[in-house]
Amino acid sequence: MISTGAKKQIDAWIAKYPKDRQSSAVMQALKIVQAENGNRLNADTIQAVADYLNMPGIAAQEVATFYENYNHKKVGKYVIRFCHNISCMLNGADDLIAHLENKLGVKTDEVTSDGLISVKKVECLGACVGAPMFQINDDYFENLTIDKIDKIVDNLK
Amino acid sequence: MADIEMEIDGKVVSAKVGEMLIKVTDREGVSVPRFCYHKKLSVAASCRMCLVDVEGAPKPQPACSTPVAQGMKVHTQNDKAKASQKAVMEFLLINHPLDCPICDQGGECELQDVAVEYGSDVSHFSEGKRIVSDSDIGALIQTDMTRCIHCTRCVRFGLEIAGMMEMGGTGRGEHLKIEPFLREGIQSELSGNMIDVCPVGALTSKPFRYELRSWQMNSIPSIARHDLVGSNLFVQTYKGKVKRIASADNDWINETWISDRDRFSYEGLTHKNRLLKPQIKVQGQWKQVSWKVALDYAVKGLNSHVLKHKKANQLGGLVSSTATMEELYLLKKILTEVGCDNIDHRLNIKNLDNIITLDSNIKLDALEKIDYALIVGANIRLEQPMINHRLRKATKKGADIDVLNVMEFDFNYPLNAENITAPNKIASTLAGVLKSIMTNNVQELPNYLATIEVDEVANNIAVKLLNSSSSVIILGEHIINNEDASAIANLATIIAQSTNSKTLNLSITANTIAANLVGFVPQNSGMDVNTMLASEMRGFILLDIYPQHDFHHLETVVKAFTPDDTFVISLNSFKDDIITGYSDVILPIASVYETSGTQFNVNNDMQSYTAAVKAPDEVKPAWKILKVMADLLELPGFHYADSTQVLAEISHQPHTKHTHDGHINFTNKHNGIGVIWQNSPYSIDAVLRHSSTLQKTKIGQMNSACMNQASAEILGLSNNDKYLGVPVVITDTVADDCVFINTNHAINIQEQA
Numbered sequence: 001m002i003s004t005g006a007k008k009q010i011d012a013w014i015a016k017y018p019k020d021r022q023s024s025a026v027m028q029a030l031k032i033v034q035a036e037n038g039n040r041l042n043a044d045t046i047q048a049v050a051d052y053l054n055m056p057g058i059a060a061q062e063v064a065t066f067y068e069n070y071n072h073k074k075v076g077k078y079v080i081r082f083c084h085n086i087s088c089m090l091n092g093a094d095d096l097i098a099h100l101e102n103k104l105g106v107k108t109d110e111v112t113s114d115g116l117i118s119v120k121k122v123e124c125l126g127a128c129v130g131a132p133m134f135q136i137n138d139d140y141f142e143n144l145t146i147d148k149i150d151k152i153v154d155n156l157k
Numbered sequence: 158m159a160d161i162e163m164e165i166d167g168k169v170v171s172a173k174v175g176e177m178l179i180k181v182t183d184r185e186g187v188s189v190p191r192f193c194y195h196k197k198l199s200v201a202a203s204c205r206m207c208l209v210d211v212e213g214a215p216k217p218q219p220a221c222s223t224p225v226a227q228g229m230k231v232h233t234q235n236d237k238a239k240a241s242q243k244a245v246m247e248f249l250l251i252n253h254p255l256d257c258p259i260c261d262q263g264g265e266c267e268l269q270d271v272a273v274e275y276g277s278d279v280s281h282f283s284e285g286k287r288i289v290s291d292s293d294i295g296a297l298i299q300t301d302m303t304r305c306i307h308c309t310r311c312v313r314f315g316l317e318i319a320g321m322m323e324m325g326g327t328g329r330g331e332h333l334k335i336e337p338f339l340r341e342g343i344q345s346e347l348s349g350n351m352i353d354v355c356p357v358g359a360l361t362s363k364p365f366r367y368e369l370r371s372w373q374m375n376s377i378p379s380i381a382r383h384d385l386v387g388s389n390l391f392v393q394t395y396k397g398k399v400k401r402i403a404s405a406d407n408d409w410i411n412e413t414w415i416s417d418r419d420r421f422s423y424e425g426l427t428h429k430n431r432l433l434k435p436q437i438k439v440q441g442q443w444k445q446v447s448w449k450v451a452l453d454y455a456v457k458g459l460n461s462h463v464l465k466h467k468k469a470n471q472l473g474g475l476v477s478s479t480a481t482m483e484e485l486y487l488l489k490k491i492l493t494e495v496g497c498d499n500i501d502h503r504l505n506i507k508n509l510d511n512i513i514t515l516d517s518n519i520k521l522d523a524l525e526k527i528d529y530a531l532i533v534g535a536n537i538r539l540e541q542p543m544i545n546h547r548l549r550k551a552t553k554k555g556a557d558i559d560v561l562n563v564m565e566f567d568f569n570y571p572l573n574a575e576n577i578t579a580p581n582k583i584a585s586t587l588a589g590v591l592k593s594i595m596t597n598n599v600q601e602l603p604n605y606l607a608t609i610e611v612d613e614v615a616n617n618i619a620v621k622l623l624n625s626s627s628s629v630i631i632l633g634e635h636i637i638n639n640e641d642a643s644a645i646a647n648l649a650t651i652i653a654q655s656t657n658s659k660t661l662n663l664s665i666t667a668n669t670i671a672a673n674l675v676g677f678v679p680q681n682s683g684m685d686v687n688t689m690l691a692s693e694m695r696g697f698i699l700l701d702i703y704p705q706h707d708f709h710h711l712e713t714v715v716k717a718f719t720p721d722d723t724f725v726i727s728l729n730s731f732k733d734d735i736i737t738g739y740s741d742v743i744l745p746i747a748s749v750y751e752t753s754g755t756q757f758n759v760n761n762d763m764q765s766y767t768a769a770v771k772a773p774d775e776v777k778p779a780w781k782i783l784k785v786m787a788d789l790l791e792l793p794g795f796h797y798a799d800s801t802q803v804l805a806e807i808s809h810q811p812h813t814k815h816t817h818d819g820h821i822n823f824t825n826k827h828n829g830i831g832v833i834w835q836n837s838p839y840s841i842d843a844v845l846r847h848s849s850t851l852q853k854t855k856i857g858q859m860n861s862a863c864m865n866q867a868s869a870e871i872l873g874l875s876n877n878d879k880y881l882g883v884p885v886v887i888t889d890t891v892a893d894d895c896v897f898i899n900t901n902h903a904i905n906i907q908e909q910a
């Protein structure tokens with residue numbers, strides 16, 4: 001379930017923590033395993049991570065469901081994580097999300113039919129200063145407007 | 158910790174530095190509302206219900222996580238405290254469905270109680286409430302997760318007490334949900350305690366669902382009867398029926414927990430297999446008759462088959478391990494009075510010249526303070542869950558635990574070394590331990606150790622025992638039929654003596670200790686059970702015995718009981734075809750919670766209980782039946798008005814104390830495959846076997862003959878075969894030359910039902 005390569009990467013993280021605290025590496029481990037499993041996790045992969053780190057499955061599940069960067073459903077090549085927490089909401093995130101959904105013809109948690117883009121609503125990404133904002137894969141885009149969103153999204157290939 | 162003085166609501170109280178405020182208020186009887194705090198769990202301080210006003214602190218403080226200090230002044234009732242409590246209450250109720258009228262927790266709900274006290278009539282919240290979907294988490298616990306207030310008591314219970322984190326909080330914010338992983342369901346042998354710790358109606362008893370309101374029931378304190386602990390509990394009854402079991406506090410025995418076995422076994426009481434009326438066999442035909450006719454028939458039968466011929470030496474009395482002390486005593490007294498010395502309770506021991514005599518000299522609460530334990534021959538977690546829990550606590554404080562077993566079992570704590578060895582090597586390993594210890598102590602070695610080799614396993618155990626300041630050696634059930642049983646027990650005693658260790662004998666169960674105390678073993682030159690079964694007997698009185706579960710050699714037993722001129726009086730609480738086959742009279746007896754009696758636990762704590770409910774239909778408590786039988790036999794000295802008078806008489810008797818012969822005799826030459834055969838944890842007695850919900854759990858379903866590949870080849874078996882009627886499971890977790898059988902005949906009972 002976890003490839004040798006992934007195990008190597010996880011081991012590198014485990015090594016950063018005190019002995020017997022390998023479960024501290026759970027976030028990285030989930031990320032690594034997610035990356036090699038079609039960018040998503042399921043009960044089996046989560047259990048595999050838990051077993052590898054010698055922690056209860058439910059404890060890994062807690063982490064995997066708490067953070068928004070773990071995907072439990074099929075996602076597109078680009079995952080737009082749109083913040084809808086308080087600062088972004090006050091700055092109009094809800095309307096922008098509606099616009100984005102219309103534009104792509106998908107609802108939150110769905111993937112465009114070409115498999116390119118999926119949208120998720122997420123909690124504060126710590127970039128309130130640039131609210132409203134979203135994250136596409138590893139990059140942040142701030143001070144969003146309808147125009148800006150159109151341009152960014154049109155450039156995704 | 159030094160004592161300090163502080164003030165609570167104007168009253169000066171003393172406390173210990175660093176103690177949490179809520180402990181002080183609880184001790185002083187000041188009520189502070191709480192949800193996440195539980196006295197036996199870690200402090201989460203997440204619900205904020207316990208906010209109180211501490212002078213000098215700008216904001217209200219949570220009592221459960223505020224350490225007290227000298228001179229602290231606390232107000233639990235002033236405006237500031239009340240306002241905070243009220244606000245928190247309102248928040249907690251935002252998403253709560255307020256469905257008390259259809260909630261099983263109604264009437265015994267902490268949320269309900271606190272809401273009555275601190276809640277307002279109207280909420281500011283008028284938006285939609287969230288709904289949480291439920292999944293089936295197993296046969297024992299019903300969930301209604303929309304009611305959950307996320308106190309995480311159940312999560313912490315799993316992590317801290319059960320030793321397996323089963324519940325967790327998934328999702329976040331509004332999507333936070335308490336649930337187990339993978340829908341595998343809850344599997345812990347202590348899981349039912351989550352029902353008790355859940356302050357709301359999110360986790361309730363599944364078998365009890367929609368049955369009754371808590372205020373409709375009587376709660377009668379009683380004692381659990383299925384293990385060596387005698388957990389304290391409440392039997393909750395309604396109109397003469399046991400409806401539910403809840404745990405009772407007793408820090409010396411079960412703290413505040415009970416095992417699932419003790420919590421859910423009551424269901425067996427109402428199984429349709431209960432025997433409800435006395436019956437007699439006349440010319441091969443069974444007839445239901447009145448008590449008078451049945452008892453007359455029984456006494457007449459005894460007279461004509463046995464007593465008239467002065468053949469009391471061909472009469473035998475056998476009892477099950479669940480009999481109460483009073484029952485044991487009365488049956489023994491009757492038999493002694495008629496001149497019969499053939500009594501025994503050790504039904505499942507193959508060789509009664511080779512038995513375990515081992516003291517239990519460590520208190521249950523002291524178990525959690527040990528620094529080293531050696532467990533020999535026990536699946537302790539499932540066989541004695543509450544004792545295992547104490548050991549788990551010890552490991553959390555750093556104790557090391559070594560195991561010497563024939564198979565790997567699931568432990569809920571890390572082991573220092575799990576040594577898996579064939580049954581016929583256990584004695585020599587222990588001898589190795591002793592040799593190593595004696596060599597270390599520069600003691601002269603006795604002859605029997607001369608040729609013993611000290612291997613690494615033995616040496617490691619010896620070093621541990623020598624270096625530990627409070628250790629215990631525990632012997633479990635798997636040893637009882639070991640060919641070296643008595644040697645193993647004696648070795649354990651000597652090892653313990655030479656290392657200042659304690660010993661704990663878990664090789665027996667239920668009320669066997671009481672049976673030993675009243676001396677329900679062959680008297681004078683009386684026959685033991687195996688001799689009785691091999692002799693021509695004219696009569697038996699059998700107390701709650703079910704041969705296909707209680708003996709290892711069913712055929713011999715049936716053969717001994719069946720002959721026409723053997724008159725068999727069976728006192729039982731459940732129907733059983735085999736019993737009907739050989740008995741002449743069947744007398745229906747009260748089962749657990751239906752009779753008063755006395756139980757002894759492994760610490761020799763004597764615990765008496767009253768009957769919580771009347772036995773159903775015409776069923777009577779066995780002690781009464783025995784008393785009347787004695788009267789009909791015109792025996793003197795049976796004038797008891799109730800069972801406490803029996804108990805009073807017992808306490809004036811000298812107790813039988815077993816003695817160690819200290820004799821060690823083992824040959825270390827046994828060959829062949831050792832079979833360890835035992836009832837699985839939820840089928841050790843008749844009530845349990847009829848508890849339908851327990852039987853649905855994973856533990857209840859245990860029914861396997863485990864062996865490794867090599868043993869399977871020797872026996873010519875493969876995975877789909879049966880061995881002694883039990884499905885074969887080939888696994889490399891079993892030692893060489895060993896078959897470990899955990900069988901559950903109850904599966905058959907369920908199938909028939």
Ligand code: SF4
Pocket residue numbers: 304305306307308309310311312335354355356357359360
């Ligand atoms: S289910 Fe009960 S015990 Fe568990 S978190 Fe919810 S309210 Fe607390």
Ligand code: FES
Pocket residue numbers: 083084085086087088089123124125126127128131133
């Ligand atoms: S609320 Fe959107 S980034 Fe903080």
Ligand code: FES
Pocket residue numbers: 190191192193194201202203204205206207208219220221222
């Ligand atoms: S009881 Fe103190 S915060 Fe929950």
